[in-house]
Amino acid sequence: MSTTKPRILSGMQPSADSLHLGNYLGALVNYVKLQDEYDAFYFIPDLHSLTSPDGATNLAERSRATVAQYIAGGVDVERSTLFVQSHVPEHSELAWVLQTITGFGEAGRMTQFKDKSTRYGQDSTNVGLFTYPVLMAADILLYQADGVPVGDDQKQHVELTRTLGQRFNHRFGETFKIPEPIIPAEGARIYDLQNPTSKMSKSAQSPNGRIDILDDPKVIAKRIKSAVTDDGGVVAFDREAKPGVSNLLSILSAFTQTPVDALVQSFEGKMYGHLKVEVADAVVARLEPVRARTLELLADPAELDRLLAVGANKARETAQQTLDAVYDRIGLLRPLGRA
Structure with missing residues (x-):
């Protein structure tokens, strides 16, 4: 479906059985507002979840639950493209290409990697956590997004996305739209009810x-x-x-x-x-x-899966076009049947 609206892309990890109040007020409420103004692509970053030590635990159930909460909270699947990251293999393919133009020092300077690797310890820190920001860049660039609704803690990742998109365009020719971070002007920062100096989080002790x-x-x-x-x-x-x-x-x-x-x-x-x-x-x-x-919605998982299949098909229409352009620019052969 053609649209003249600027495009946005955003998502929340299915890292718990339920979204919390901070997720709801800080992200989901804004998703609902933004879908009127933008061509909105909202996704479930299940591949990102695998970077945490327990990220694969009940992942399918948590992914469905997150999708159901998006819809119940007001995301309209007729107006927005709603899908699961792993249902669109172009995310991983583009991430690999972007890894080859990302400096080791660049990736190592990402604040979230430094924080989480310190928390998990060297033996429990996986390579996926190190390359997480590059996969996030692929998520965004794949859909030629004009903007990315994010919190302050994700601005550094959007900056890396912009850097990688500009670097690719400079080396191989104009391919990617360079996105801007969209920091919501409204929306309260919600803190833990028992420890109100820390943000409300699913990883809180209590x-x-x-x-x-x-x-x-x-x-x-x-x-x-x-x-x-x-x-x-x-x-x-x-x-x-x-x-x-x-x-x-x-x-x-x-x-x-x-x-x-x-x-x-x-x-x-x-x-x-x-x-x-x-x-x-x-x-x-x-x-x-x-x-x-x-x-x-969760009582009918087959219907949820049907809606996700529709969303993935819509997402892949754009994702394949972008990846084909990337392969053309860098000289990778495309499979027969992909003109």
Whole structure:
């Protein structure tokens, strides 16, 4: 289907059974908004998941669950191209080509590689983690994306993508569109409910600090009402002095579309308990229908797989064109039947 809209590409790893609140507010809500303005390609980076020590555990189930949450959260498969990375083999093929023009030092300077290799230790750090940013560059360049919606922590990877695309174009001729990072202007940064100085993460030590989309509403309410605050009693936004209260205010603001300053005024003279009840009610009201729709989709895995096949076929139309152009530029023979 031809379109005059600029194209974007983004995805979230299926590294847990459920997306958490940070994923929902930081990425999925924006995916839904952006599909009106852009020719949106959203994917499940299952190959990237293999770089973590337990990345292959229940990967098929986690991939389906992530797809179902994309759809339940509002991604429209009629307006957006939704697919699984491993269903489009051109990702891996282009990644290999890009690895041959990537410097060893370049790859080694990637912040996420340095952080994760330090965390895992040398014996548990695999080569896939080292080349992860190059596969990410292939993901983006393969679809000639104009923009890449990412958080601040992924900007370095988009910069490497731009560098590799420009390097290839310079050496072999114009082939790739050079993408720009799209950093959402809106969207709260969500922190752990038990450790509000750290981002909410699936790798946190305690699940009590995390809200998952697929959590039972009673669990969500209990975790919010047990959130860490401080010894004071005044509801105010101060990220340094009141990280727990500020986190709750950010969550409530994101779910109610009410400015934080207005929320602070509304809680004047009230206690932290009042704030927690309102946050819990707002989060449950929004996530409960998403959870119900996700479970409905997961009850019919054959239909999910059918939708993913449709998405993969659409994605491959673009991916094959790009890879064919790459092979032509560098002199690799293409198989018969691929004109």
